[in-house]
Amino acid sequence: MTITPRPLRALAALLLIGLLLAACAHAPRQAAAPALPDPVILISLDGFHPDYLQRGLSPTLQRLADTGVLAAWMNPSYPSLTFPNHYTLVTGLRPDRHGIVHNTMFDPALGSFGLSLRGAVEDGRWWGGEPIWVTARRQGLRTATMFWPGSEAEIAGLRPHEWFRFSPQPTPAERVDTLLAWLDRPEPDWPRFMTLYFEHVDTAGHDFGPHAPQTDAAIAAVDAALARLLDGLRARGLEGRVNLIITSDHGMAEVSSERVILLDDHLPREAARILTLGEVVGLSPQPGHEAEVEAALLGRHAHFACWRREQLPPRWHYGRHPRIPAIVCQADEGWKLLTRAALERAGGRVKPGAHGFDPEAPSMRALFLAHGPAFAQGVELPPFDNVHVYPLLAHLLGITAADCDGDLAVLVPALRSAHGTQAVLPGQSCSSCGSTRR
Template sequence: MSPAFRIALLVLLALFAGCTTPPPAAPAAPTVVLVSIDGLPAAVVGSGRMPTLDAIAATGTRADWLAPSYPTLTFPNHYTLATGLRPDRHGIVHNNMRDPVLGMFVSKEASARDGRWWGGEPIWNTLQRQGGIAATMFWPGSEVEIGGQRPRYWLPFDGKKPVEARVDQVLAWLDLPRERRPRLLTLYLEQYDVASHAAGMHSAQAMQALATIDAGLARLRAGLQARGLDRTTDLIVLSDHGMADVRGEDIRYLDDLVPDAALQAEYGGQVMGLRAAPGREAEVEAAVLGRHDHYACWRKGETPPGWHFGRNPRIPPIVCQADDGWRVWLHRWPKQPALKGEHGFAPEDPGMRAVFLATGPSFRPRTRLPAFDNVDVYPLLAHLLRIQPAANDGSLSPLLPALRETR
């Protein structure tokens, strides 16, 4: 090979190397919109009562049901969804509870906005700790400063704010300039839960609430599509627990077993947390522990293992659980209405099964998943947002068959 030819060949190779196309960049992480419909039973999906919800289920990913954590109450389960921790670990063990140091926690009062009650790391903090931005619309726990921070955008709960106004606020956050736009947005809708508690889960009020919520979902999807965001946004619709009707006469009184003066009940209904009056511990345990007609009671450390419940110091010494459709009560408490929708039953009861649906670029279409635990939602959110999750009790494994290759 002559020197001139060798030089020409080297020049051509250098030019060719300079024109080589670089490998394609990894696609940007999707935006995630997480919607909770408080109290929505898994059986509503496919019933025809919520056409938009049914369309998401038919075309996206649907789980047979989402298994709630114990107890099947709003604040414990919403914070489990946000942290991936069981209530026994994150500390929100009831909507209303007592702490030996902090005193009383009442879910709709100022005590619930004290960050010392809230353990673990919610997903909005996980995201923002790693450089992202979060926005929350009324999600339980999101208006509390936890670990020194709140979501970038949040609003104090206002039950009078209409569904369409809540949806419009979520869409307005998505209209922000890219550098200020959230990557995680949550939307909380409690209307069905409120109507069911008031008049029963099949009442006209509850059916109207379903229609209102479904119209809100349609408004949200139309807003995403109008902005061209449906191709880059993962939409997850779920619930915290299901619902069951309880008749006023389906009630059992614990003070029929032991005198009222011996009992210090912290809460009652579907779940009763109980302390014995000082010096009467043996009397109370002998009377109430074990199986009774339509309910059962345990020492806090001896509840069924599948509930993962009983270690937290905020749990009273005795836990009583009503059977599906019943309540445990005291005679001195207010009389209950003829019919009322309730939750708080054992998580394995079919009526407590919650909803999980998803659609978007990260999810395979028309995919049916077996039931999985709600602690698995947090690692899913971290995966979708491409962030490192904090320590949690969940696993991504049950969701893998529904996920496209995203990274």
């Protein structure tokens, strides 16, 4: 047996180690997995006017506002209705562009659309643009929605990873618990974008009026649900890791049966096809009645005004989409436009709360509140349009936003980065700072 001398054995070992180190140095390095963003929860308190914060019924919201970001108010898009504005919040497109131009619509190719028409609500052909859950899925993030208009349809071939058909049956607490259960999974399986939707304040505002005790009770109920959410995040050690954006789609105005305008007094019923009634009336003249209808309706009247769709006020950014009827009439704040038949079906009475008025009406103002590790503390934002929420969501998720009408620069003052306390995401910049609330 040949025995290698000890010095030669040592030299061979050193050579072998050197060869291994050289091989490792030239081996291709496996790229590290990109860091996942902090979860973002977008919450809608439907019909919640920002002035409701001043009623002393929402301590959780007030605490979040005091230690986060609160806008003086957020301007809804026209028309100030539920489906158009919820979909604007998640696409950054005005209704005139994303195609949900009213809660009730008609499309020659698709037929009728309404809140209770499940086939239409779940048909992605109605829903234009790219909602944030589609943007996020395309870029590798998990998404989940606990109700949101548009989330029940397959849009551009995608839905959220998890979604639910809307039902009023789940209580606010049950909705919160569903979301918290998503965060009980292993961290790689968390949805990075989630929604919560609460219709309770809107329902009470319609049924009883914006100043009714029942509306106050609904405010307190959704605030308690938010407290449950915060407690659940705290119990999971996530209080400082989740970004919350709390919004509403519009406010609520007082209306009454004494402030009803009957279209029958202005126009023979057979002269036009009426598609929508209430605060925003959309109608199309029957063939041969165009001149008659326009002569009767166009222009200013007592408590309402009408326009051809191409001549609507430019500030509404509305009138180009083919689903918008040929003539649009807008009731003044606090008034309704109905037919006698519609009023009779309602028993001669109208509910005491309504929305759908000019977005510039103070009663239509919406809520915007943000809190979490990405946001500054104690900052008040000036009023802004709701189209700017979508690019903010994309920024928080670290994804590239789709084409939209919003501009991240409007909400940069809400971010910690704008105040020198946190680096901005790659590709983003900070140009201004918000005012600190006193």
